[in-house]
Amino acid sequence: MLMNVLHFVISIWVPLVCAVIIVAVLPLVAGYIVLMERKVMADMQARLGPMRVGPHGLLQPIADAVKLLIKEDIIPDDADKLIFWFAPLISVTAAMLAMSALAIGPWFQIAELNIGLLFIVGISALGIFGIVLGGWSSNSHYSLLGALRSAAQLVSYETAAGMAIVGGLLLAGTLSTREIIEAQNDYGVWFAFAAPVGFFIYIVASIAETNRAPFDLPEAESELVAGYMTEYSGFRWALYFLAEYTNMVVVASIATTLFLGGWLRPFAGTPAFNFLDFFPSLLMLVIGAYCFYRAPKQPVKVQSLFMIAVGLLIILAAIILAVPLIPAVGTMLPGLKPGLHGAFWFLLKAGLYIYLFMWLRFTFPRYRFDQLMRLGWQFLIPLSIVNVMGIGLALVLHRHWGWGHLQAFGLTTLLTLAAAGYLGWAGEKKDKEHVFVGEA
C-alpha cells in the first residue's frame, strides 16, 4: 500500500518538479553558459573577460538579464506585428520542449517516451520556424537574408545529423533515451568509439544546426549585422538568445546520450576503475578550495564574502556527492548513487561538449554560404549514409558471422574513413574544375 502511494507520488510529482526546474533554471543555465563562453573566449584571447559584476563576473548573467528585461521593446513600423511578436516564442518553446524527453541521470527525466530521440529531434527542428518567421516579419533585408540562410542550413544539416543519429540507433536498437544509455552499458563501450565517424558527423552537423561558428551564417555579425535578430531588441531578442543556448544544451545532451554514454561513469563496467567514483567529490572540492584561495584577493569585501559563499556551496555539492559513497547509505538507498553521480557525469560530458563548441568558435573563421552547402551535401550527407551502411555491416558481421566487436567495428570504421577520404578528394577535384572567376 505504502509503496503504491509512493510510486504514485513519484510518477506524478517527479516529472512536474523536473519540468519546473527546467523552465525556471534553464534561462539561468543559459546565462551562465554565456558567461562561461565569455570567460573561455577571454582565456584564449589573452585577456580577462567580465570581472566587474560580482567576483570574476559571477553575477554578470543576472545583470544582463535585468538589463534586457527593462530595455525598451522596439517593433519596427513596417513589421508584421503579430508574427514579429510570436516568432521568438516558437523558437524558445521548441528548444525547451525538446528538453522534456532527455534523461539527465536515471532520476531526472520529465517523460520517458519510447520514441524519445525522434521526439527530441523533431521538436527541436521546429525552432527554425521562429527564425524564418522572425526574419521575414522584420521587413529588413539583413533579417530576410539571415532567415533564408538559416532555413537552407537547417534543412541541409538536419539530414546529416539525422543520419548520424540513425547510426547510433542501429547500435542501440531503441529510440528511448534511457534504453540507449543502458545499451551502451551492455556493449561495454560508448558508441562514440563504436562509430567514431558517426560521432564526428554529429559534431559538425550539430554545430551547424545550432548556428554556431564556424557555421553561424544566419547571424554573421560582420556581414548581416545580426542576421534574423537584427530588428529585435530587449526581451524578445533575449528569447532568441535563450533559444540558441538551450539548443546548444539539447544537442550536447543528445550527443552525450547517444555517443558518450549518457550518465555512465567512464569504464562503468570495470571494477578496477571504481576509484573514479571519488572523482565528482574531488573535483568539486578542488573548485571550492580554489574559490577560498581567490576570496581574499577580491577588490571589495562584499566580493570576498560572495566568493566564500560560492566556495561553500560548491563544497556542499561535494559533500552531497560523497554521501552515497558511504557504505551504509549505499545499502540503505541503492538508488542514490546512480541518481546523483549519473547527473554529475551527464552534465560534465555535456559541458565538455559545449566547451568544444566554444573552442571551435574562437579558432576558426566563418564558412561562406556556398561552401557550407557544398560541405553539407557533397561530403557530410553521403558520408553519413555510408556510415549507416557501415554500422549495419558491422552488426551483421557481429551477430550472424560471429566476429568480435573490435574486428567488426574496426573494419567498418576503416571502410567509412576510406569513403570519407574519397569524398574529400572528389570534392577538391570538383572545386578545382569550378574556379570562381569573379565575373557576373
Add this chain to the structure above:
Amino acid sequence: MPDERIPFATHADQTVLGADEIILNMGPQHPSTHGVLRVKLRLDGEKVIGSECVIGYLHRGVEKIAEHRTYTQFAPYVDRMDYVAAVSNGLGYCEAVEKLLGAEAPPRARVIRTILTELQRIASHLFWLGTHALDIGALTPLFYCLREREEILKIFEKFCGARLTTHAFRIGGLQYEAYDELEKDVERFCTPFDKRVDEYESLLTENRIWVGRTKGIGILTAKEAIDYGASGPVLRASGVKWDIRKAMPYAAYDQYKFEIPTGKNGDTYDRYIVRMEEMRQSRLICLQAIENIPAGPIMGKVGKVLKPPPGEVYHAIEAPKGELGYYIISDGTTQPYRVRIRPPSLINLEAFDKMIRGHLVADVVAIIGTLDIVLGEVDR
C-alpha cells in the same frame, strides 16, 4: 524603379531565378565597413551584381585647411588622415616640405625616421590583419595582433608622448632627441616578432576555411591593378614589383637590405601573404637600422619661419597602404597655396566594384578588409 545611379544595373528578368533584385545598404553604420564607408549593393539572392561606394561621411576638408595654416601648423593635421599609420603620414609631409625648401634632414634624423616608420608599418599591418580576420569570422587573431601593436604604441609614446596621432617628426628633422632606450626597446620588440607572425600564420595560412574564404576572391590582374592606379600591397599581390622604398628611396631606405614580396594571382589570399611577409621585412629593416644609428644633429638647417621659394613639388612615400603622395604648391608665403594629397586608400577603393562583382555578400567584407582602407584617409 531600379536605381540608375548604380552602374551596369540589370533588370529583374536577368536574375537567375527571375526574382526581383534586392538593394542592400551596407553602412555607414555597419560592423565591418571599417568606419563610415557606405556600400550600396545590388543583389540577386546573395550574389552581388553591382555596387557603389558612397564616401564622404568623414570629410573634414584637410586639403582646404592647409591653405590657411603655415607649413608647420599643418603638420599635425596629416596625422588625422590615416590614423592607423600617423607616423607615415607625417614622414611624407615633412619630406615633401623639405624638398620644397631644398633642405635635408641630417642622417641621424633620417635613420630614426626610418625605424619609426617601419614600426608603424608593422602596427598598421597588425591592425589590418586583426580586423580582416575578424570580418571573415576569426575572432581570436585580433587580440594577438593588438597585443603586439600595443608594444609599438608604447615605443611611440616614449618617443613623442602620443600613441595614435603622434606628430613624431618636424620639418627639417626631429624636434626631440630619441630617448636613451630606443634601440633596446625596438630590439626587444623585433627579436621575437617573427615568431609572433608565425603564430598568426599558424592560425590562418593553412586553415582550410581561411583559404576557402580568400583564395580566388577579389582577383585583380597586374594590368587591372595598374589601370586602377592601385598601389602598395594591393598592387604587389598582383605580381607587380613596385615599392617606392626601392624605386625612389627616401629617408634612409637605400642603406638597408630588404625584399619586396609579391603575389601571383592578385586575390585576397595573395594580399594576405604579401602583407605578412612585409611585416617580416619591416622587422629586418628595424633590426638593421638600430645596429648603427649615426650620431650628430637631429635638426637640419631650416629657419624658424618656413618660407619656401615659389614652386611646386610632388613627393611620395610607401605608406603601409600604398603610395601616399603630397603635391604642394608654394607662392612664396608662409602658407601653402595648395596641398593635394594622394591617398592610397581612396585609389585602392576604386577597384572595389571590379573586385566584388559576381561574388557573394560574405565576400564584400573580405574585399573591404583586404583593401585595407581607412576612411579618415579616403574622405580626408
